[in-house]
Amino acid sequence: MSEPLQPGAVIGILGGGQLGRMLSMAAARLGLRCHVFEPGANPPAAQVADRLTTAGYDDHAALRDFAASVDVITYEFENIPTDALDLLEKLRPIRPGREALRVSQDRLTEKTFLRDLGLATAPYADVTDAASLQRAIDAIGRPAILKTRRFGYDGKGQVRLDPDSDPAAALADMAGAPAVLEGFVRFDREISVIAARGLTGEVACFDPGENVHKDGILHTTTVPAQLRPGLRSDAILLAARILGALDYVGVMGVELFVTDAGLVVNEIAPRVHNSGHWTQNGCVVDQFEQHIRAVAGWPLGNGARHADVVMENLIGDDMDRVADLARDPDVALHLYGKTETRPGRKMGHANRVIHR
Amino acid sequence: MSEPLQPGAVIGILGGGQLGRMLSMAAARLGLRCHVFEPGANPPAAQVADRLTTAGYDDHAALRDFAASVDVITYEFENIPTDALDLLEKLRPIRPGREALRVSQDRLTEKTFLRDLGLATAPYADVTDAASLQRAIDAIGRPAILKTRRFGYDGKGQVRLDPDSDPAAALADMAGAPAVLEGFVRFDREISVIAARGLTGEVACFDPGENVHKDGILHTTTVPAQLRPGLRSDAILLAARILGALDYVGVMGVELFVTDAGLVVNEIAPRVHNSGHWTQNGCVVDQFEQHIRAVAGWPLGNGARHADVVMENLIGDDMDRVADLARDPDVALHLYGKTETRPGRKMGHANRVIHR
Numbered sequence: 001m002s003e004p005l006q007p008g009a010v011i012g013i014l015g016g017g018q019l020g021r022m023l024s025m026a027a028a029r030l031g032l033r034c035h036v037f038e039p040g041a042n043p044p045a046a047q048v049a050d051r052l053t054t055a056g057y058d059d060h061a062a063l064r065d066f067a068a069s070v071d072v073i074t075y076e077f078e079n080i081p082t083d084a085l086d087l088l089e090k091l092r093p094i095r096p097g098r099e100a101l102r103v104s105q106d107r108l109t110e111k112t113f114l115r116d117l118g119l120a121t122a123p124y125a126d127v128t129d130a131a132s133l134q135r136a137i138d139a140i141g142r143p144a145i146l147k148t149r150r151f152g153y154d155g156k157g158q159v160r161l162d163p164d165s166d167p168a169a170a171l172a173d174m175a176g177a178p179a180v181l182e183g184f185v186r187f188d189r190e191i192s193v194i195a196a197r198g199l200t201g202e203v204a205c206f207d208p209g210e211n212v213h214k215d216g217i218l219h220t221t222t223v224p225a226q227l228r229p230g231l232r233s234d235a236i237l238l239a240a241r242i243l244g245a246l247d248y249v250g251v252m253g254v255e256l257f258v259t260d261a262g263l264v265v266n267e268i269a270p271r272v273h274n275s276g277h278w279t280q281n282g283c284v285v286d287q288f289e290q291h292i293r294a295v296a297g298w299p300l301g302n303g304a305r306h307a308d309v310v311m312e313n314l315i316g317d318d319m320d321r322v323a324d325l326a327r328d329p330d331v332a333l334h335l336y337g338k339t340e341t342r343p344g345r346k347m348g349h350a351n352r353v354i355h356r
Numbered sequence: 357m358s359e360p361l362q363p364g365a366v367i368g369i370l371g372g373g374q375l376g377r378m379l380s381m382a383a384a385r386l387g388l389r390c391h392v393f394e395p396g397a398n399p400p401a402a403q404v405a406d407r408l409t410t411a412g413y414d415d416h417a418a419l420r421d422f423a424a425s426v427d428v429i430t431y432e433f434e435n436i437p438t439d440a441l442d443l444l445e446k447l448r449p450i451r452p453g454r455e456a457l458r459v460s461q462d463r464l465t466e467k468t469f470l471r472d473l474g475l476a477t478a479p480y481a482d483v484t485d486a487a488s489l490q491r492a493i494d495a496i497g498r499p500a501i502l503k504t505r506r507f508g509y510d511g512k513g514q515v516r517l518d519p520d521s522d523p524a525a526a527l528a529d530m531a532g533a534p535a536v537l538e539g540f541v542r543f544d545r546e547i548s549v550i551a552a553r554g555l556t557g558e559v560a561c562f563d564p565g566e567n568v569h570k571d572g573i574l575h576t577t578t579v580p581a582q583l584r585p586g587l588r589s590d591a592i593l594l595a596a597r598i599l600g601a602l603d604y605v606g607v608m609g610v611e612l613f614v615t616d617a618g619l620v621v622n623e624i625a626p627r628v629h630n631s632g633h634w635t636q637n638g639c640v641v642d643q644f645e646q647h648i649r650a651v652a653g654w655p656l657g658n659g660a661r662h663a664d665v666v667m668e669n670l671i672g673d674d675m676d677r678v679a680d681l682a683r684d685p686d687v688a689l690h691l692y693g694k695t696e697t698r699p700g701r702k703m704g705h706a707n708r709v710i711h712r
Binding site for chain 1: 381386403406658662693711
């Protein structure tokens, strides 16, 4: 299927969180319907999607019905069980494609892919047992971070190894899962490039944003990022190279460290990305619409930046500040419709916009 | 109820067309849910609303269930049957309130209200039969337009009376409905002010836009409107006076003629308005979010204009141009998810955006 989707066509979205929610709203803006597949109850995306299937990724009948009801399938998270993908891809196009998922679902595969492309990454080594962990520590040194190869996000499945840490305890934290030891990179700042590639191969990148994390979770993204001359285009070319190598369709978040020696790839996410939320108030076409356009086989839109933006995540008790933020004339609020506030839970974000 | 709605609260929307659809999406952005009440099948708003009731306005049980499930009620059109409003207002706040509906549901009442406020309107006269029609013609002259007092929109329920027209035939077109004869106003241009008033009485207006109609339907709105000095603030003050007089809560569309003698009020619409769609790409907070903020008891948002915009309605076969519009880097597309294209049917709109 390579024809653009017509208005009224249905996009299937795996995952019903805030990313699926904002993808649904962008699709609706283009006259497309969304069918969300989500195992959990009361997913935020269901409030704005045309249809919801509540079922597990092991429910093959539900997956088949879901596929039959949609024209194309996309997703809001990369850790979709492989069996479900195997079933779905026989029935409908999955965009971004399987190769992007295969690479990004596994930290070791991802790092190897990036190195093979000639890109710089943090030093890393495969860890499967105490012996390989010791070899990894010898090669990389400490401090370093031991991470599960799969299913990590927002700092989960990670443990820091300091010179005085007990490697055995760190390994035990992995609960037997294959892991990778990553060395630290001395960096000035972290930036993201939100890059998009259309079905016909055209690439468009949003202006790089500068990220600040707090407690292992993204806290703010600021555009424009402070970058010395040349690095802005380096970042964009590097992202384009990754998308091209994967024959990618959709939006990808590429996190980069800015170092004295140039850019180092931290990680890639084959989906819309928290660090791209600023585009909702900084561009005519935001990352969500850009992703939908790509997935629907439409031409990519104009992602040129027309404002300076600071995106701040609203996490847990930050919701107590909503009344104040709603009164702030420079702030565009985006809340996710989650009924229960929990510490560490992403409840919304605020884009502070300065038109120049 | 004067406390601001909390995230997760439910806004009931009477009417499931494109205005209800865009209201739902704006509410979702603020973490609010929408329940749409609509008699017709497959309403565009249902694709993005949390909940839909399909029932007629004479279905009192359905209206009661609807009211019980929401925190506040608003609407996307002014011609809601009075019986339904009588029932609903006993159960939940209706915003904008009944007075705005009473005034705007009837062209004669509306014109009288505006005149009583000291505002200029077209010459008008009450028409109930052949004798009163003749008196109206004698007073106003011809050409003039005979309009039903109630239930008119987009040029429906209207007939033009030229010097050689047969008054009896025009009266027959009214099918016995009370009517009003309106004289023509010599005007340079038509503009709209999209004005908002919050629950605590604060008023905010978007920059006036200039409207061009085609076949009796809005074709384009352009901001900024070409206005001689002073008229921009006149327009805004006039709109604020109307909102204040009605103790209004929400967004109102105020259509004005620009004449040599100043501004003449064409009509008011107690809801978000087609001529305010440009705000989606010209302001941080658009007319839909502004309406939701007011209705929810939130502070009004920042509607300052940061771009020049030409909004063009996509009507009927204009949908054939969607592929071209999607490729245009200056265009933001907004489609309504209507499955069937019909001549004269509003299918979407395109905002052509120029950032200065």
